[in-house]
Amino acid sequence: MRTITRGLAVLVLGLAGCSASAGEQPAPQQTAGLVATTITATGQAPFDQDRTLLAPPGWTVSVFARVESARLLAWTPDDQLLVSRPKFGDVISLGSSRKTLLSGLNQPHGLAFDGDTLYVAESDQVNAYTYKSGVVSARKIVVDDLPDAKSPELRGAYSHALKSVTVGKDGSIYVSVGSTGNISAADREATPERASILKVAPGGGKPTVYARGVRNGTGLAVDPDGAVWTAVNHRDNVGLPADGYGGYKHDVVQEYVNDHPMEQLARLTEGRELGWPYCNPDPQLEPTVSYSNRPFLRDVQTNPDGAKLDCGSLPPTEQGMGAHSAPLGLSFVTVPEPGALVGIHGSWNRRPPRPPEVSFYAWKNGTLGPQQTLLTGFQLKDGSRWGRPVMAVQGTDGALYVSDDQAGAIYRVTTGKT
Secondary structure, three states, X not given: OOOOOOOOOOOEOOEOOOOOOOOOOOOOOOOOOOEEEEEOOOOOOOOXXXXXEEEOOOOEEEEEEEOOOOOOEEEOOOOOEEEEEOOOXXXXXXXXXXXXXXXXXXXOOOEEEEOOEEEEEOOOOEEEEEEEOOEEEEEEEEEOOOOOOOOHHHOOOOOOOOOEEEEOOOOOEEEEEOOOOOOOHHHHHOOOOOOEEEEEOOOOOOOEEEEEOXXXXXXXXXXXXXXXXXXXXXXXXXXXXXXXXXXXXXXXXXXXXXXXOOEEEEEEOOOEEOOOOOEXXXXXXXXXXXXXXXXXXXXXXXXXXXXXXXXHHOOOEOEEEOOOOOEEEEEEEOOOOOEEEEEEOOOOOXXXXXXXXXXXXXXXOOEEEEEEEEEEOOEOXXXXXXXXXXXXXXXXXXXXXXXXXXXXXXXXXXXXXX
């Protein structure tokens, strides 16, 4: 059986990671330049024992708060950290004291501020609140009738119901609407269109499709120049484009699935097409790995003759990461330098599993550079995990704050300069 050569360059704070030479089998994750840092046991699982993470030299990690099922994060104007919890229908505020800011919501996920306006994305709508001194008021529904599992036409079947939200520099609202399934092509014809990023005028109103073919763009953020970026969970169980890997064309072979297709990190423009489910971004695994500016290949299962979508006409995906990384939260930061942080949740259908991590992409010349592993160690050698990071954001104190929905924790990561 032919195997895939894979190497992920880890460039942390200018430290070059190792790459595999031809014919070698690199580990699922390379951590050159990272060193061990310990979270001391506190007595409550998973911190009933010391936990070791890998981070750049001089960095330390501590548990800032325990928050069960912690998901996406946002800082308030008065420096409180908000945490969404879709499982419990609430938003928790952490700071000088801990309190429940909002409750009784329908799977709240995405959080975003525009001045003193807080946007909260429920699975079926987006709300705007006035935020002042730890209190929210004057709720306004700015986007409604979004699809979720309660939508009659979906009959309870919606794999990616959670929504994310961000606000552009002009006040426009952007909402991620995930696909109902792995290759549910009917999403592209739905109203509102699923597997898309929707745009809403400042103040709310009827959404329009800003980008389509976005299977599950949970990561959603605005870069320093004002462009919207999304980090995408791409499809699973893709078929072979040609005979190989011990199988025949169209077969689903684990060795191929392990690294195809790559996950996307894309800069969006009005009308951008990200291909799903007809086109897949090519990770170029041989002779070297490159997740930068990757072109699209047609999906042999859903678009065998290219009639559904001309994949060769699509602009390359700016950046990305390994298949089944499951990127979730996305934020732009200035620590360790200007760039973006992505919470990598880790794979469910890769063998061996792709480990969870916090990834960093440096911001240079108006775009994002290659993936760098910043924080890892949540997965043990046997493939089991004690934690799964979701999102990382920068605090006004210069530290990074990372949510972990499996460990039920918010970590504070200091860089040695904070």
